[in-house]
Structure formats: structure tokens, C-alpha cells
Amino acid sequence: MGLVVAGGLYAAFAPRPATAEEASSQQIEAGRQLFLIGCASCHGKNAEGILTKRDNNYGPTLVGVGAAAVDFQVGTGRMPLAQAGPQAPRKDPEYTATETSQLAAYIASLAPGPAIPDSEYTDYSKTTVEQLREGGEFFRTNCTACHNSVGAGGALPGGRYAPSLVGVSAKHIYEAMVTGPQQMPVFADTTITPEDKKNVIAYIKKVQSQPEYGGMAGGGLGPVSEGLFTWLIGIGAMVGFAVWIGAHGARVKKR
Amino acid sequence: MTDTEYTNIEDTGLGKKAGGPVEWLDDRLGLAGMAKKNLRKVFPEHWSFMLGEVALWSFVVLLLTGVFLTFWFQPSMNETVYNGPYNPLHGLTMSQAYASTLDISFSVRGGLLIRQIHHWAAMLFVAAMMLHMLRVFFTGAYRKPREINWLIGVGLLSMGLVEGFAGYSLPDDLLSGTGLRFVDGLLRSIPLVGSYLESFMFGGEYPGDVIIPRLYMAHILLVPALLLGLIGAHMLLLVYHKHTQWPGPGRTEKNVVGYPMLPVYAAKAGGFFFVVFGFTALMGAILQVNPIWAYGPYNPSEVTAGSQPDWYMGFSEGAIRLMPNWESTIFGFTWSWNIFIPGVGAMGLLFTALGAWPFIESWITGDKREHHLLERPRNAPVRTALGVAGMTAFAVLWIGGGNDIIATKFHLNIYTITKTLRIGLFVFPVIAFMVTKRICVGLQRQDANSILHGYETGVIERTPSGAFSERHAPLPAEIQYTITTHDRLPMLEAPAEADKNGVAAPHSRAAKLRARARKFYYHGAVDKPTVEDVHHAEEHLGEIAGHPVELGDDFQGVSETGVPRVH
Numbered sequence: 001m002g003l004v005v006a007g008g009l010y011a012a013f014a015p016r017p018a019t020a021e022e023a024s025s026q027q028i029e030a031g032r033q034l035f036l037i038g039c040a041s042c043h044g045k046n047a048e049g050i051l052t053k054r055d056n057n058y059g060p061t062l063v064g065v066g067a068a069a070v071d072f073q074v075g076t077g078r079m080p081l082a083q084a085g086p087q088a089p090r091k092d093p094e095y096t097a098t099e100t101s102q103l104a105a106y107i108a109s110l111a112p113g114p115a116i117p118d119s120e121y122t123d124y125s126k127t128t129v130e131q132l133r134e135g136g137e138f139f140r141t142n143c144t145a146c147h148n149s150v151g152a153g154g155a156l157p158g159g160r161y162a163p164s165l166v167g168v169s170a171k172h173i174y175e176a177m178v179t180g181p182q183q184m185p186v187f188a189d190t191t192i193t194p195e196d197k198k199n200v201i202a203y204i205k206k207v208q209s210q211p212e213y214g215g216m217a218g219g220g221l222g223p224v225s226e227g228l229f230t231w232l233i234g235i236g237a238m239v240g241f242a243v244w245i246g247a248h249g250a251r252v253k254k255r
Numbered sequence: 256m257t258d259t260e261y262t263n264i265e266d267t268g269l270g271k272k273a274g275g276p277v278e279w280l281d282d283r284l285g286l287a288g289m290a291k292k293n294l295r296k297v298f299p300e301h302w303s304f305m306l307g308e309v310a311l312w313s314f315v316v317l318l319l320t321g322v323f324l325t326f327w328f329q330p331s332m333n334e335t336v337y338n339g340p341y342n343p344l345h346g347l348t349m350s351q352a353y354a355s356t357l358d359i360s361f362s363v364r365g366g367l368l369i370r371q372i373h374h375w376a377a378m379l380f381v382a383a384m385m386l387h388m389l390r391v392f393f394t395g396a397y398r399k400p401r402e403i404n405w406l407i408g409v410g411l412l413s414m415g416l417v418e419g420f421a422g423y424s425l426p427d428d429l430l431s432g433t434g435l436r437f438v439d440g441l442l443r444s445i446p447l448v449g450s451y452l453e454s455f456m457f458g459g460e461y462p463g464d465v466i467i468p469r470l471y472m473a474h475i476l477l478v479p480a481l482l483l484g485l486i487g488a489h490m491l492l493l494v495y496h497k498h499t500q501w502p503g504p505g506r507t508e509k510n511v512v513g514y515p516m517l518p519v520y521a522a523k524a525g526g527f528f529f530v531v532f533g534f535t536a537l538m539g540a541i542l543q544v545n546p547i548w549a550y551g552p553y554n555p556s557e558v559t560a561g562s563q564p565d566w567y568m569g570f571s572e573g574a575i576r577l578m579p580n581w582e583s584t585i586f587g588f589t590w591s592w593n594i595f596i597p598g599v600g601a602m603g604l605l606f607t608a609l610g611a612w613p614f615i616e617s618w619i620t621g622d623k624r625e626h627h628l629l630e631r632p633r634n635a636p637v638r639t640a641l642g643v644a645g646m647t648a649f650a651v652l653w654i655g656g657g658n659d660i661i662a663t664k665f666h667l668n669i670y671t672i673t674k675t676l677r678i679g680l681f682v683f684p685v686i687a688f689m690v691t692k693r694i695c696v697g698l699q700r701q702d703a704n705s706i707l708h709g710y711e712t713g714v715i716e717r718t719p720s721g722a723f724s725e726r727h728a729p730l731p732a733e734i735q736y737t738i739t740t741h742d743r744l745p746m747l748e749a750p751a752e753a754d755k756n757g758v759a760a761p762h763s764r765a766a767k768l769r770a771r772a773r774k775f776y777y778h779g780a781v782d783k784p785t786v787e788d789v790h791h792a793e794e795h796l797g798e799i800a801g802h803p804v805e806l807g808d809d810f811q812g813v814s815e816t817g818v819p820r821v822h
Contacts, residue, residue, distance in 0.1 A: 086668070129345045136343050140429065140551045144559040149429065149550050154560025155659035159668035162560065206343055207549060213360070214367050214543035221664075222430065222559075224657040226544050227566025230378040234538060235386060238309045238379070239302070241530050245523055246302030 031106025034099055038080055047110055065179065066113020067104035072175035074100045076168070086159035087182055114178040121194045122170040124202035132206060135199030138192060143200065150207050150220040156183055166208055170201045298520045299500035299513035303390045308524060309383035312531035313376045314486065320373040321475065327363050329355040330425065330471030332464040341548050349427075349552035352467050356426040356547055372539035377422060379535060381415045381567040388412060388609075392642050395630035396499045399623065402613045404492040409609045411485050414478055416567055421474040423565055427467055430545070432553030433562045435466065437572070444594035462555060502628045502740040504733045511627075561660060566653075573655030574601035577677050601652065608645070619772045621745075633702070634741045636695035637776045643691040644684035651680045692779065699781035702738045705730055706784050707792040744782045747773055
């Protein structure tokens with residue numbers, strides 16, 4: 001959560017292209033009403049955060065996290081949290097797209113922060129071969145260590161994990177990079193430019209949408225699932241054939 | 256059956272035509288005598304005897320597909336720019352090894368299929384070797400005179416691991432490079448000489464630019480030649496010793512009951528080759544294996560989550576993942592126990608234990624006789640239990656090697672898995688030992704019981720007074736023979752403390768140790784009933800309900816309501 005705040009603060013001071021459309025005061029007010037009902041019990045009535053008696057974070061402050069953080073957390077169903085745990089899991093969103101944008105407008109109105117990306121940075125349909133290669137290089141350098149080479153996800157200490165990137169929208173991947181939710185580091189625009197972020201997204205989408213060359217892939221998990229196939233399918237079949245051949249001797253009488 | 260008229264083969268049309276060339280060959284090679292003997296060589300029949308064949312045939316598949324791959328693979332770490340059809344890597348700088356593997360996968364016709372058959376066959380090869388070894392272990396087939404062949408088998412397994420690992424490292428993708436980094440760490444963890452070993456192997460500091468050509472040489476020449484030689488020796492010894500067989504009527508230590516090499520066994524074994532080849536081809540066609548294009552080219556600064564070795568090195572990976580992070584500095588040298596103990600130690604322990612076991616066992620049992628009849632696993636409870644304990648330890652390490660995949664797929668905490676397995680590595684094998692031994696002893700008791708009291712027929716009888724009992728019938732003679740043909744347990748004697756002159760016996764410490772080992776080895780095992788036991792059961796238990804009664808040849812089992820089905 002420190003990362004979220006740090007990222008938010010950084011983004012607040014770093015100049016960046018204006019991407020969010022100006023939110024109307026109506027939207028902000030509607031968002032505040034939704035916030036008071038659904039979020040304030042943990043994040044505080046003015047999104048200032050709530051500390052426990054031992055000064056631990058009950059719900060972190062949302063001042064300065066920006067619209068992108070809200071859109072990511074609420075839009076992927078991670079917030080509102082169903083139960084306390086090592087990490088908020090992705091689930092069906094509780095709020096509609098309109099409500100989410102109202103919440104985002106309210107949080108964005110509190111202090112400057114990363115905005116929801118423009119579609120020019122999330123539309124990867126016109127990616128060139130060079131951009132795809134670049135995206136792959138960035139992905140392997142920065143992302144695969146946790147998210148796996150095809151974005152199948154991976155384990156982190158203490159029950160936390162890097163979630164699978166399968167079926168995550170380009171906008172949400174982008175927002176995760178700029179806001180650094182949960183265990184994820186922030187990849188600010190000075191580290192990976194918005195164009196490079198788009199290329200990374202294009203690479204992820206490409207490797208996940210291309211045909212599974214060579215057959216059924218076992219979830220992109222690598223040698224563990226291959227070993228499972230070796231023993232269950234390969235050795236299983238071989239022993240089956242051995243028993244079959246062994247039972248059909250030249251002079252074995254069948255009753 | 257009517258008498259059949261036979262024509263001698265030399266009088267048939269084929270015989271007349273083939274006779275000349277065959278005689279020409281025999282005059283020069285003189286193989287007829289050997290062929291005459293060996294073509295009638297008898298092999299016993301059992302499905303478990305074919306597990307080694309799976310390994311042999313997958314090795315043949317590996318040779319065939321491997322030759323195909325060498326036509327296109329370039330074992331070079333020189334850099335090149337990829338211009339092939341796989342778009343996401345197009346224009347990327349990479350090693351020629353990786354680029355040529357991409358070409359095999361995407362540009363060479365049938366290349367991906369052959370590559371995948373090669374990889375599946377490799378994983379099957381090691382798996383079949385291990386399964387074959389377990390069969391040999393649990394049936395005591397390694398006992399005299401086959402100890403050397405067992406050692407050759409252990410050598411084959413270790414060579415198989417090296418060969419598989421070298422192959423895994425060749426494509427120079429991100430996964431194989433990570434595996435090489437692992438080996439580099441293992442080498443460097445060896446105290447004092449580690450960094451020199453690294454220099455020798457990698458030609459300088461890791462990764463260098465010679466390791467792939469060197470591994471290629473090992474993978475296609477050195478290790479396959481060793482494997483072929485060892486396989487040849489393994490098979491020659493098999494023919495020389497003759498195959499072991501299960502005990503049973505007519506099967507003794509001096510004969511082999513089964514089918515002749517020609518035509519039966521050759522047809523079966525030859526057919527099995529096509530089954531193995533066909534099935535690995537099927538796996539290669541429908542199951543993706545090692546998608547090198549998804550990993551990207553190797554770059555020492557990159558890594559992917561879920562980096563694992565192929566399954567046969569998983570125990571080694573697991574040992575390292577489970578080991579606490581112990582490290583010390585002595586005399587200015589770093590001693591990396593956290594890698595040396597599990598990495599070098601786990602593999603060393605495995606192969607030392609495997610190689611030493613036949614000799615340890617014969618030292619314990621004092622059995623120096625030849626054995627051609629197999630032992631049923633239950634009749635050597637401690638050996639069977641030790642085997643299962645070893646398998647359990649292997650499995651714990653194996654699971655440890657995949658702890659991250661297990662954590663994400665089963666939503667568990669990776670630390671919990673690791674800590675459980677750390678304790679489990681020491682606790683689970685002991686539990687497995689006790690449970691297995693108990694099951695073996697239970698089965699031995701059941702055997703003894705069915706000899707003395709017969710088997711349960713399912714026929715329920717009611718006495719005039721109203722009591723119910725189940726009728727037992729004697730086992731068929733051949734089954735009685737089969738389950739009682741093993742040796743009796745030996746008498747255990749304390750070693751002599753002193754010789755007849757009262758002088759302390761030489762080697763008394765070794766003798767005491769051996770006596771303790773014998774006690775452990777035979778403790779709890781149930782001996783088969785003696786002849787007196789059987790006579791006693793026949794003569795004195797006849798009136799007791801539940802005692803075996805002859806049912807006659809027309810007994811066909813019982814119906815669901817317990818009424819004998821008799822014609």
C-alpha cells in the first residue's frame with residue numbers, strides 16, 4: 001500500500017499528458033454518495049484512511065491515488081473487499097461502469113493522481129512487428145519474473161501472488177502498471193513510457209491470443225504440467241499397453 | 256488334432272532361393288550356431304517385465320528423432336537476428352542456438368512435431384527407467400548374480416539425467432538458461448574448487464560463450480555413446496543371466512518358463528516398439544511441450560515465474576527450495592551449505608544409496624546364493640518399506656520443486672508448503688515405512704491364514720442350532736505352492752562375544768552391528784506355515800466351523816444369496 005501511495009504522490013508531482021476528461025461536479029457528488037455508502041467504513045469518510053489501534057492500516061488513504069487506481073480496483077472487482085486476506089482477489093465487479101466512473105471522479109477530485117488512460121494507449125490493434133518485439137522485451141525484463149512468460153501468474157511469499165493476466169482488459173493492465181496495486185511495483189511513465197506500456201499490452205494480448213502451437217499447452221505453466229502429463233498420460237498408457245500385451249500371450253487361454 | 260504334414264524349409268520355394276545367400280553369410284560370419292541358440296532363448300512373461308522395454312524403445316525414438324534435429328540445430332552462442340515467421344520475436348537479437356530452435360519449430364516442415372516427440376520421449380525414457388528400477392527393487396531382482404547389472408542400471412539412470420538436462424539446456428531459451436544458472440550455482444557451491452569448476456565448464460565466468468557447443472557434444476556424442484554402451488552391457492548381461500521369473504509351479508532357480516525369442520517374444524517386443532513410437536508421436540502431435548518461443552531468448556537479467564527443470568530434476572530443485580538458508584564463512588571462503596547440501600548432497604545420496612543397497616542387503620541377510628526367482632514384495636517387508644520410504648522422500652522433494660505452481664493453483668501459502676515439506680521430508684518417509692511394513696506383514700498373515708484355513712468361498716452355512724458360518728475351501732495346489740515357495744526366515748543369533756579361549760572376538764563391533772541390522776530387517780516378518788502347522792490344521796481343526804472343506808471341481812462360486820452355483 002505504501003507503493004500505491006508513493007506512486008500516487010509521484011504521479012501527482014510528475015507532469016503527464018492530460019488524459020482524463022474533466023469530471024462534472026455532478027459526477028463527483030454522485031461518486032461521493034456512493035463512496036460514503038460502500039467505501040467509507042474502511043477508507044474513512046473523506047477517504048483519509050483509517051488506522052487501527054496499533055497504528056496499522058485498516059483501510060489506506062485514497063487521497064492522491066487517482067482515478068486509475070479506482071477504476072482498476074473497483075472495475076476488476078478487487079474492491080470492495082469481500083474479506084480480509086493476504087491479497088484482494090479479482091472477482092465480478094460490484095459497481096456498474098457508470099458508478100465506477102463516478103467513484104473515480106470523486107477520488108480524482110481529492111488530489112491529482114494517475115488518470116484513466118486514453119484509448120490511444122490501450123488500443124493495441126495497430127501494433128507493428130517492431131512494437132510487438134519491443135513490448136516483449138519490456139515484458140520479459142519487467143513482468144515475467146512474477147507474472148510468467150505468458151502471463152499465467154505466479155506465487156509470491158505469504159499467500160500473495162501475481163495474478164493471471166488472461167482475460168484482463170488492456171485498460172486494467174495499463175492502470176495496474178501506473179498505480180502498482182497490492183504487491184505490484186509502480187511503473188511510472190518515466191520508467192516505461194505510455195507507448196511502451198501499450199507495446200507490453202500488445203505483447204501480452206498477442207501471446208495469449210495466438211494459437212497454441214504444438215497442441216494443448218497445459219495452462220502455460222511449464223515443466224510442472226509437462227511432468228504431470230508424462231506420468232499420467234505417457235506412463236499411464238505405456239503400463240496399460242504392457243498389461244495388455246502381457247495378457248495376450250501366444251498360449252494364454254482366455255476363459 | 257490331426258497330424259500335419261511339414262515340409263522342411265530348405266525344400267520350400269523360399270528356402271531354395273534364400274539358402275544360397277544365407278549359406279554365403281554363414282560361411283563368412285559363422286552366426287548360425289549363435290542364432291540357433293539365441294533365437295530360441297526363452298523370456299518369461301509378465302507385464303512388469305516390459306517397463307524396461309519402454310525405456311529401451313523410447314531411447315530408440317530419441318536416437319531417431321535426435322538425428323533429425325541435428326540436421327537443423329546450430330549449437331552456437333554467436334548472436335544473430337531472428338527473421339523467421341514467429342512475429343513476437345521478429346528482429347530480435349538472439350543466439351544461433353535459439354534462432355535455429357525457433358526455425359525447427361516454425362520453419363522446418365515437421366520440425367515442431369519431431370522436437371515435441373523428442374522431448375516427450377526423453378521424459379518418458381527417464382520415467383520408464385525409474386519405474387523399471389522400482390520393479391527390480393521391489394521384486395529383489397538385483398540379488399546375486401545381478402548386482403553388476405543393477406549398478407549398470409543405476410549408471411544408466413544417472414546418465415539419463417545428465418543427457419536429459421543437457422538437452423533441456425541446448426535451445427538457449429529463457430527457461431534453459433535459468434536451468435544452466437542453477438547448475439552454475441551447484442558447481443560454485445562445491446567448497447574450495449567451485450569457482451574453478453565453473454571456469455572449466457563455462458570457459459570463464461557464467462554464461463560465457465562455449466557452454467552450448469560443449470553441452471551439444473555431450474548431448475549428441477559423449478552421453479549417448481555411454482548410454483548405448485551401458486544399454487548393450489545391460490542387455491548382454493540380461494541374456495547371460497537369463498531373465499528372472501515369478502515363482503510358480505514348474506518354475507525353479509534352474510529353468511526359465513516363458514516364450515521363445517522367435518517368433519513370440521520378438522513379435523511382442525517389436526510390436527511394443529511401434530506402440531511406444533506411436534504413442535510418443537501422438538503426444539508430440541497433440542500436447543505442447545517446452546514452448547521455447549513463449550519463453551524468449553536467454554538473457555541473464557531476465558527470469559520467468561514457474562521456471563522449473565524437467566520432472567526428473569525436480570527432486571533436486573525441490574531439495575534446494577526446501578533447504579534453510581545456511582551459509583558460513585570459514586578462513587575467508589564462503590561455504591554455501593544452502594546449495595551444497597541439498598544440491599550436491601541429494602543427488603549424491605540418491606545414487607550412493609541405490610548403488611550400495613544390493614551389497615548392504617546381502618551383508619545383512621548373509622545370502623550369497625544365486626536367485627532367479629523373484630521375491631514377492633510382501634515377503635521382504637523391510638526392503639519394501641524402505642523402498643516406499645525412499646519414494647516418499649523423493650516425492651516430498653519433487654512436490655517442493657513445484658511449490659510455486661501448487662501455491663497458485665491451490666491457493667495456498669508458499670511458505671506453508673515449504674515448511675510442511677521441510678518437516679515432512681523427515682516425518683513422511685518414517686510414516687510410509689511403518690505403514691508399508693504393516694501392510695506387508697498383514698499380507699503375509701493373510702497368506703499364512705489361507706494356507707492353514709483355506710480361502711473364503713462365500714458359502715454361508717447354518718447349523719441345526721442356528722449358528723451361521725462361512726465355508727472355507729483349500730486353495731488350489733498351484734496357488735498354495737506359489738505363496739509358500741519362498742525361504743523360511745533365518746534364526747537370529749547374537750554374535751559371539753568371545754572365542755572359545757575367552758579372547759574377545761575379532762570384528763565384534765561389525766558383527767554386533769550386523770546382528771542389529773538383521774534384527775531390524777527380519778523384525779515382525781511372518782514366517783510361512785511349517786509342514787507340521789499344515790498337518791495340525793488338517794488333522795485337528797476338521798470339526799471346527801470355518802475349516803476348509805473340499806468343494807469338488809464343479810464348484811462355480813456362489814450366487815448373491817450365498818447358495819453354491821453347481822451345475
